[in-house]
Amino acid sequence: MTPAARLQAAIDILDAWAPGRPMDRLLVSWRRANRYAGSGDRAAIADLVYDALRRWRSLAWPAAGEGAGDGGRARILALAAETGDPEALFSGARHAPAPLTEHERERLAERAERGVIEAPDALRLDLPDWLPPLFRAAHGPNAEAVMDSLRRRAPVDLRVNRLKARPEQALASLAAQGVLAAPVSIASGPATPDALRVTSGGRGLKSADAYLQGWVEVQDVASQAAAAFAGARPGERVLDYCAGGGGKALALAAAMGGEGEVIAHDVDPARMQDLPPRAARAGARIAPLPGPVPDSAKASFDLVFADAPCSGSGAWRRNPDAKWGFSPEGLARLTRVQSQVLASAAAFVRPGGRLVYATCSLLEEENGARVRAFLPGSGFELSEELRLTPLDGGDGFYAARLVRGPA
């Protein structure tokens, strides 16, 4: 595909999207319907689409006050103007976007002249109107930089699986196949000695031996820090209460050096379908439960990890489509579920054991506020909290470690 045809494809995909619709599914259907597109085309189109979604409101500025109008074309045009002369690409040639209208030219000139500095807060920061006050309440003087960070691409991080390889072995194996990476850590919080950040060649990762043989897993450095924060030790009995695809369960199993027991649970066991093959690849022993955790397991685990369902706001760099479908009602629904998760997970912690509540949210309503609502009368004490934002070098993450008092 020509560069211009890629732009038109991105416009078509964005025009088929509406807030609340997951973009990854739209991209899959586009790939199925356009099998002529090669892997380079697909990657370039996905990059354009996600770049546009990260800055969906500000890219349309100064169009319609709310920035909602004009669909994909205005956004892709604004992106193209940032990197070159859009007239050459918006040429009207076969498969290329139609030539610019006079109105579009005027708008581009206005953007170039005025920038987006004078746009209203939420528009400039690319969030729905109701969210900046929540970010400001949670992050005080850092709020502006935290919100701004969500407008940029996220790096690809790896966790070296200690059950199979050491970081230097993984680095060498990846480099031999063109995937370059370097150790990475977060600015504050637990050490992440197994974390690597891909610096180039990331497209070859999933066909690299180190990945296929389970030496490395894709996992953001902040997610690794949250797992490390739990302090899982060899020989412990651990319950991953919201296991989903198993990213944390795998990290916990690796930290335990293959000694002890990791049991995985999810309210929707189908969400754990990838876990057995991932655990097999990683050489980890993780037992997924086909249903609820039995009552007989109450008060029996050294560590219960509750990676609760959340807004995912800490990962909006990766899933920017999610921020546009998020609403106050959605937040209220989530906080109810999070409180339920905390209360149900707590029952499985043994006296003296730890309960770790975690989210990849940047909103205090989903984080400290849930823990503080849970604590009174629970028999647990708050031991430590971890609050990470993209300013620390990874995704946004929150974790609280609670210790259960004696029986």
Ligand SMILES: C[S@@+](CC[C@H](N)C(=O)[O-])C[C@H]1O[C@@H](n2cnc3c(N)ncnc32)[C@H](O)[C@@H]1O
């Ligand atoms: C943030 S995701 C988990 C991600 C996973 N831990 C990982 O690291 O890959 C949250 C998971 O919680 C599950 N969940 C939602 N409500 C739950 C509940 N009441 N009890 C247990 N799990 C729940 C969801 O099905 C979802 O898979």
